[in-house]
Amino acid sequence: MLVKELIASIGSNKVSQTESDLYNFSKDESSHTPVEPDVVVFPESQEDILEVLKIARKFHTSVVPYGAGSGLEGQVIPIQKGISMSFERMNQVVEFQHEDMLITVQAGMTRLQLNEFVNRHGLYFPIDPGADATIGGMTATNASGTTAVKFGSMRDQLLDLKVIMADGKVIHTGSKAKKSSSGYHLTGLFAGSEGTLGIITEITLRLHGIPEHTIAARCTFKTIEECASAAQTILMSGTPVLRMELVDANSIKQVNEYGGYSYPEEASLFFEFSGSRLSATEDAETTKLVCTELGCQNFVTAIGSNERALLWKARHEMAYAYRHMKGMSSTGADVCVPISKLPQMVEYARKLLDESGLHGGTFGHVGDGNFHTIVMYDPTKTHEKQKADHTNDQLALLAISLGGTCTGEHGVGLGKKKFQLQEHGEALMVMKQMKNLLDPMNILNPGKIFP
Amino acid sequence: MLVKELIASIGSNKVSQTESDLYNFSKDESSHTPVEPDVVVFPESQEDILEVLKIARKFHTSVVPYGAGSGLEGQVIPIQKGISMSFERMNQVVEFQHEDMLITVQAGMTRLQLNEFVNRHGLYFPIDPGADATIGGMTATNASGTTAVKFGSMRDQLLDLKVIMADGKVIHTGSKAKKSSSGYHLTGLFAGSEGTLGIITEITLRLHGIPEHTIAARCTFKTIEECASAAQTILMSGTPVLRMELVDANSIKQVNEYGGYSYPEEASLFFEFSGSRLSATEDAETTKLVCTELGCQNFVTAIGSNERALLWKARHEMAYAYRHMKGMSSTGADVCVPISKLPQMVEYARKLLDESGLHGGTFGHVGDGNFHTIVMYDPTKTHEKQKADHTNDQLALLAISLGGTCTGEHGVGLGKKKFQLQEHGEALMVMKQMKNLLDPMNILNPGKIFP
Numbered sequence: 001m002l003v004k005e006l007i008a009s010i011g012s013n014k015v016s017q018t019e020s021d022l023y024n025f026s027k028d029e030s031s032h033t034p035v036e037p038d039v040v041v042f043p044e045s046q047e048d049i050l051e052v053l054k055i056a057r058k059f060h061t062s063v064v065p066y067g068a069g070s071g072l073e074g075q076v077i078p079i080q081k082g083i084s085m086s087f088e089r090m091n092q093v094v095e096f097q098h099e100d101m102l103i104t105v106q107a108g109m110t111r112l113q114l115n116e117f118v119n120r121h122g123l124y125f126p127i128d129p130g131a132d133a134t135i136g137g138m139t140a141t142n143a144s145g146t147t148a149v150k151f152g153s154m155r156d157q158l159l160d161l162k163v164i165m166a167d168g169k170v171i172h173t174g175s176k177a178k179k180s181s182s183g184y185h186l187t188g189l190f191a192g193s194e195g196t197l198g199i200i201t202e203i204t205l206r207l208h209g210i211p212e213h214t215i216a217a218r219c220t221f222k223t224i225e226e227c228a229s230a231a232q233t234i235l236m237s238g239t240p241v242l243r244m245e246l247v248d249a250n251s252i253k254q255v256n257e258y259g260g261y262s263y264p265e266e267a268s269l270f271f272e273f274s275g276s277r278l279s280a281t282e283d284a285e286t287t288k289l290v291c292t293e294l295g296c297q298n299f300v301t302a303i304g305s306n307e308r309a310l311l312w313k314a315r316h317e318m319a320y321a322y323r324h325m326k327g328m329s330s331t332g333a334d335v336c337v338p339i340s341k342l343p344q345m346v347e348y349a350r351k352l353l354d355e356s357g358l359h360g361g362t363f364g365h366v367g368d369g370n371f372h373t374i375v376m377y378d379p380t381k382t383h384e385k386q387k388a389d390h391t392n393d394q395l396a397l398l399a400i401s402l403g404g405t406c407t408g409e410h411g412v413g414l415g416k417k418k419f420q421l422q423e424h425g426e427a428l429m430v431m432k433q434m435k436n437l438l439d440p441m442n443i444l445n446p447g448k449i450f451p
Numbered sequence: 452m453l454v455k456e457l458i459a460s461i462g463s464n465k466v467s468q469t470e471s472d473l474y475n476f477s478k479d480e481s482s483h484t485p486v487e488p489d490v491v492v493f494p495e496s497q498e499d500i501l502e503v504l505k506i507a508r509k510f511h512t513s514v515v516p517y518g519a520g521s522g523l524e525g526q527v528i529p530i531q532k533g534i535s536m537s538f539e540r541m542n543q544v545v546e547f548q549h550e551d552m553l554i555t556v557q558a559g560m561t562r563l564q565l566n567e568f569v570n571r572h573g574l575y576f577p578i579d580p581g582a583d584a585t586i587g588g589m590t591a592t593n594a595s596g597t598t599a600v601k602f603g604s605m606r607d608q609l610l611d612l613k614v615i616m617a618d619g620k621v622i623h624t625g626s627k628a629k630k631s632s633s634g635y636h637l638t639g640l641f642a643g644s645e646g647t648l649g650i651i652t653e654i655t656l657r658l659h660g661i662p663e664h665t666i667a668a669r670c671t672f673k674t675i676e677e678c679a680s681a682a683q684t685i686l687m688s689g690t691p692v693l694r695m696e697l698v699d700a701n702s703i704k705q706v707n708e709y710g711g712y713s714y715p716e717e718a719s720l721f722f723e724f725s726g727s728r729l730s731a732t733e734d735a736e737t738t739k740l741v742c743t744e745l746g747c748q749n750f751v752t753a754i755g756s757n758e759r760a761l762l763w764k765a766r767h768e769m770a771y772a773y774r775h776m777k778g779m780s781s782t783g784a785d786v787c788v789p790i791s792k793l794p795q796m797v798e799y800a801r802k803l804l805d806e807s808g809l810h811g812g813t814f815g816h817v818g819d820g821n822f823h824t825i826v827m828y829d830p831t832k833t834h835e836k837q838k839a840d841h842t843n844d845q846l847a848l849l850a851i852s853l854g855g856t857c858t859g860e861h862g863v864g865l866g867k868k869k870f871q872l873q874e875h876g877e878a879l880m881v882m883k884q885m886k887n888l889l890d891p892m893n894i895l896n897p898g899k900i901f902p
Binding site: 156 | 548550551552553592593594595599603604606616620621622624626627628630631632633634636637638640644660663683687688691726727729730733785787789791820850851855857861862863870874875876877878879880882884885888889
């Protein structure tokens with residue numbers, strides 16, 4: 001009945017129940033258990049989405065927006081089955097205001113599509129989670145990545161969202177002004193709400209000028225704690241870095257094997273500096289000086305764009321290098337803590353990994369206190385999965401007790417629900433009240449965020 | 452009865468009905484009509500605030516938080532009388548995490564108190580609205596000012612708020628992690644909510660390293676539209692500016708008279724560049740080059756700190772130079788538009804001023820598209836007030852129609868309520884639902900924001 005009404009309403013070419021579609025929309029890149037939706041819809045317009053929502057309300061069926069499926073916490077898994085809503089046909093530029101360095105895109109446009117479009121105008125969108133996620137998905141999870149130390153998270157780059165509410169209301173959450181003190185800040189509220197408060201259909205983003213000059217660099221220290229301390233010193237010095245990534249020896253080894261690289265298999269920092277030629281060079285030199293004083297064993301800079309691309313390719317392949325180990329599953333912590341707590345967190349992560357006897361590593365965006373600990377396990381062995389989950393849990397709990405968060409950038413989805421009360425306390429009740437207010441039938445991505 | 456219960460509950464030394472207190476808490480720096488509260492309370496702790504709220508609920512009386520009274524839209528005017536809540540006794544540092552460049556302060560601490568405290572540690576808090584506002588007030592109105600082009604608004608500098616809700620619930624909206632994807636972004640929602648959703652008692656802020664070197668500069672153009680175009684070109688070039696302010700000839704004249712300065716009475720841009728000595732110098736030189744190419748008639752740099760302070764003192768006195776004209780009142784527009792619309796807006800502002808025959812000027816934070824048009828009128832002449840209000844209204848409406856906002860940094864309060872529906876459309880209903888949800892008795896600063 002549901003499917004019939006969908007077909008009657010938006011047309012059969014936008015509704016699918018093929019085996020491959022149901023399978024594709026059952027999962028993301030995490031190891032959370034897939035669940036197939038009852039049906040997948042491929043809206044091509046706001047009107048289509050409004051129709052789907054009307055039918056969802058009628059049948060009391062869940063609607064789960066789906067971007068590129070590159071999420072890591074099961075946000076797009078339709079755990080109550082129902083309707084998965086693909087944004088792959090809504091991936092166009094709505095308006096490009098070159099002179100204002102603004103663009104409005106549909107939610108299904110991916111990060112690389114966006115950059116391909118704006119790069120030829122000398123502009124770029126800097127948020128870089130590694131995967132070629134959709135802008136809608138990145139907004140819904142408040143994604144960030146290697147450039148967060150300079151550009152923050154998605155939320156910091158948003159000016160306006162067009163959102164379709166559960167009741168069919170269509171709202172704009174902001175405007176095209178670079179700042180505003182007018183009314184409540186709904187833009188920030190919908191960003192990171194993982195499709196639970198409304199369906200984000202259009203996003204207005206700040207763009208940035210492509211820097212004149214960029215320098216990449218890497219260096220190694222004896223221990224990962226020394227890396228974390230060096231990162232803290234660089235931040236305190238006020239030297240502007242575009243990226244500053246920490247990678248432990250295990251992870252370097254892993255990516256060397258995966259990608260055929262030959263990086264020194266030691267605790268490492270990877271950097272990127274950008275700006276004018278003069279300022280980028282100065283920043284790289286200041287950083288080199290700080291690292292050398294703190295006992296860094298080498299400091300290699302890469303200026304040519306191929307050389308830089310290779311270095312960052314390796315860093316971006318890190319998660320894949322683990323996740324694509326044959327026959328293995330992985331679980332990943334995504335904690336973010338005040339920078340001064342990083343050495344303690346990183347040490348604890350290594351201790352937990354050692355105790356578990358499982359394979360894994362630590363790497364992440366040390367510039368903002370966010371780092372990942374990936375733990376590999378054999379999914380056929382229950383005790384390995386338990387140990388991996390235990391490691392993950394202990395890291396989240398320590399991060400929260402140190403004033404941090406259980407998720408710096410992956411979002412809550414299914415995997416971090418159990419930490420929400422611990423992290424937010426009474427505020428979780430306020431969040432839940434808002435969910436009930438804006439989606440009283442609980443049809444928008446139900447079962448996510450709230451425990 | 453209300454006052455007796457307040458005294459019995461928190462002590463007579465924290466409750467006042469003196470004539471001077473009732474007068475002081477009846478107004479802010481705007482020309483909105485003052486209203487005296489029934490009583491002023493001076494809480495010294497969270498417990499005091501909880502007690503006051505309990506009594507407010509019992510008597511169904513409004514509670515209006517009051518910081519430094521430096522607001523410009525009547526946010527602190529207790530239009531339903533009731534209780535005004537002063538934060539002057541809650542102005543302490545709660546926790547200073549030097550290594551994390553974070554600080555948690557009570558809402559009553561002022562911006563200058565904060566900077567005095569952190570400056571000696573090599574750090575500063577950059578948001579600068581001119582007035583020595585409280586951090587609580589700046590958070591509640593999402594204030595910004597001359598540094599917004601680099602540091603954004605208050606909202607961008609917040610990590611966590613402690614908020615007391617209407618029902619007495621005490622929540623933390625965030626954590627001390629520099630970024631998070633955990634739960635709904637309540638921090639951004641309470642920032643800018645003007646005390647209508649909850650009472651902000653503690654604020655955790657990002658701090659920044661004091662830059663090694665700072666250069667101020669100014670230049671003049673033939674027209675204010677040329678100033679606006681030059682500002683746009685500088686932004687497009689990607690040159691990092693810390694401040695970039697536009698001032699029209701009238702306003703320069705006004706401040707020259709007020710402060711005894713002798714700046715050239717022409718349309719001007721004021722700049723500040725900061726960073727390492729090398730990078731600040733380079734940025735100033737690039738800007739000089741751009742301005743000269745675009746027909747700037749002079750470009751003067753000020754490097755010494757006294758020289759810089761003098762230059763910025765003049766800029767900060769601008770609003771006072773108008774507002775302190777004997778016997779005159781003023782009304783001020785605070786629109787913010789996409790940068791490309793600035794020349795059009797500025798031209799329109801001048802046209803409206805000319806048509807009104809009233810004295811006034813245009814100045815503002817051109818780096819983010821936010822600018823003020825101040826209109827002076829004789830409060831004893833009804834038609835002058837009407838003309839001033841008309842100018843203000845027309846500017847707000849044009850800004851909204853160009854994709855901008857009626858208020859870039861002053862907030863809605865009483866003065867911008869009438870534009871809320873036009874600017875937010877259906878989203879205003881969502882905001883109102885949230886207000887009803889979190890403050891069902893409507894005791895928290897009633898009559899603000901919503902028309």
